[in-house]
Amino acid sequence: MLFIYVLFTLFQFSVQLENTNIIYVIISQNNYYSQQISNTLKQTLYEDYRSLGLNKPKIYVSKEDFNVPGDWTLTPLISPILNITQPLTEWIILLEERTQISVELLLNTLRQYDFTKDIWIGHALHDKEATIVHHFAFYENPTFFKYPNIGSGIALSIPLLKKLESYLKQGLSKQLDFHIDPSHEFAHLIYNMRNDLMLRHDNSFCCKKGPNCATYPRKFKPCGCVDVSTIFFAIKTCKRFHENRVTVVKNTWYNYAKHKMFFSDVEDSNIPTVSLNVANTEQGHCQKTMEILKYTLKEFQKNPLLKWLALIDDDTILSVSRIANVTTCYNNDSQPFILGERYRFGIQGFDYPTGGAGILFNVPALQILASKCTCPRPDSPDDMVVGICALELGIELVYIPQMHQARPDDYAFGRLATNDAVTFHKHWMNDPQRVYEKWFLADDSMLPLEPDVKLEL
Ligand SMILES: *[C@@H]1O[C@H](CO)[C@@H](O)[C@H](O)[C@H]1NC(C)=O
Ligand SMILES: *[C@@H]1O[C@H](CO)[C@@H](O)[C@H](O)[C@H]1NC(C)=O
Numbered sequence: 021m022l023f024i025y026v027l028f029t030l031f032q033f034s035v036q037l038e039n040t041n042i043i044y045v046i047i048s049q050n051n052y053y054s055q056q057i058s059n060t061l062k063q064t065l066y067e068d069y070r071s072l073g074l075n076k077p078k079i080y081v082s083k084e085d086f087n088v089p090g091d092w093t094l095t096p097l098i099s100p101i102l103n104i105t106q107p108l109t110e111w112i113i114l115l116e117e118r119t120q121i122s123v124e125l126l127l128n129t130l131r132q133y134d135f136t137k138d139i140w141i142g143h144a145l146h147d148k149e150a151t152i153v154h155h156f157a158f159y160e161n162p163t164f165f166k167y168p169n170i171g172s173g174i175a176l177s178i179p180l181l182k183k184l185e186s187y188l189k190q191g192l193s194k195q196l197d198f199h200i201d202p203s204h205e206f207a208h209l210i211y212n213m214r215n216d217l218m219l220r221h222d223n224s225f226c227c228k229k230g231p232n233c234a235t236y237p238r239k240f241k242p243c244g245c246v247d248v249s250t251i252f253f254a255i256k257t258c259k260r261f262h263e264n265r266v267t268v269v270k271n272t273w274y275n276y277a278k279h280k281m282f283f284s285d286v287e288d289s290n291i292p293t294v295s296l297n298v299a300n301t302e303q304g305h306c307q308k309t310m311e312i313l314k315y316t317l318k319e320f321q322k323n324p325l326l327k328w329l330a331l332i333d334d335d336t337i338l339s340v341s342r343i344a345n346v347t348t349c350y351n352n353d354s355q356p357f358i359l360g361e362r363y364r365f366g367i368q369g370f371d372y373p374t375g376g377a378g379i380l381f382n383v384p385a386l387q388i389l390a391s392k393c394t395c396p397r398p399d400s401p402d403d404m405v406v407g408i409c410a411l412e413l414g415i416e417l418v419y420i421p422q423m424h425q426a427r428p429d430d431y432a433f434g435r436l437a438t439n440d441a442v443t444f445h446k447h448w449m450n451d452p453q454r455v456y457e458k459w460f461l462a463d464d465s466m467l468p469l470e471p472d473v474k475l476e477l
């Protein structure tokens with residue numbers, strides 16, 4: 021009996037020790053929804069530890085505990101994280117807010133790896149073909165290079181993080197002035213430092229919910245009542261695309277949007293389009309976008325039930341119902357929000373919502389931008405100017421991982437496995453109608469078909 025008791029206490033003791041050695045870092049954002057789901061994740065982890073009879077783990081939330089600009093690009097978090105590690109810390113687990121964890125399975129997995137080595141573990145992705153979102157890296161052999169699915173969480177050893185910190189401090193790495201996909205860029209940094217430190221794939225780091233998953237990203241769930249009629253879709257086009265792209269829009273998601281308008285450089289009553297008398301520019305479109313914001317603000321003033329402007333390119337492929345579901349998590353009439361896919365530009369940079377993925381503005385954001393945001397030049401890049409204005413005018417830019425600047429083929433299978441994508445972009449080497457049917461039609465077809473707009477001219 022005594023023997024069993026001693027064994028039992030020894031076992032307890034070893035487990036007790038173990039859990040002090042993992043630190044969780046949740047990459048969070050500055051808004052109520054993000055705080056809520058980060059907090060839920062934190063509480064769930066505490067609860068899991070408690071039910072396993074383990075001590076409370078250390079969990080940090082990036083915006084609250086570190087608050088470094090560009091934290092989502094990961095490298096700015098390395099020094100603050102090393103600063104809070106303790107002598108016994110074995111692993112740092114980086115998580116997105118939407119990541120789900122089974123602590124027991126995660127501890128079992130990590131036990132199989134040597135934390136004293138330079139090592140990192142996650143759900144490994146690789147490109148199917150060279151892609152623009154990864155700067156066409158490894159175009160000779162795209163499947164060779166492995167990078168993590170951040171939504172599945174990443175485990176990093178302390179020695180690896182320390183090496184990375186000193187590599188960065190010595191200025192040995194080329195500083196990126198353009199951030200698109202932090203998982204790929206971070207993996208590339210490690211690869212540049214030492215090309216034998218490729219991410220280790222472990223099957224218990226999953227890209228969607230499944231049996232025996234220690235981690236996985238949760239599929240998006242709406243936060244409340246969904247109402248498509250609160251969204252105004254403004255589609256940017258120009259004469260050149262009135263035939264092909266506009267036809268695709270009209271044959272796909274357009275039929276499910278209640279409020280919608282095409283903005284072009286030329287009026288065409290067959291579509292119909294609104295022309296704002298802004299000369300078309302080959303690139304940039306800043307002037308045109310600002311005029312659209314001013315014009316649509318008047319529509320919003322006429323119809324107080326409108327809550328969101330969706331600014332869409334004519335070659336963006338999207339789901340109306342999924343966009344509506346995403347907006348439910350950000351319905352706050354007093355806080356300005358822009359939702360989109362986040363890119364970052366410049367070394368002391370700024371974030372901006374990349375245009376092709378579609379950009380969602382709530383009414384307070386629309387009011388501020390329409391009255392205060394100006395274009396340096398008519399053909400400045402509109403999305404970057406929106407990013408700069410958001411930063412200067414105190415508008416919260418929210419990253420929606422389900423919005424995409426590129427085509428489905430540009431993303432690894434695992435990156436899209438939660439099947440909650442909201443937008444894709446580009447008609448190029450693909451059949452946009454089929455992309456819509458494959459990803460979005462089933463959800464959109466639950467909505468009523470909306471008759472086409474008649475413009476009151
Ligand atoms: C390290 O942590 C201390 C307190 O815990 C804090 O005062 C200091 O600013 C931190 N340094 C860095 C580089 O994050
Ligand atoms: C949107 O939300 C509604 C209401 O919660 C739900 O029934 C529907 O399945 C959701 N649709 C999508 C595409 O997520």
Ligand SMILES: *[C@@H]1O[C@H](CO)[C@@H](O)[C@H](O)[C@H]1NC(C)=O
Nearest residue numbers: 051052053352353354355356
């Ligand atoms: C709504 O926004 C206001 C102003 O930023 C903020 O004080 C309040 O906490 C927000 N409410 C929710 C539920 O997010």
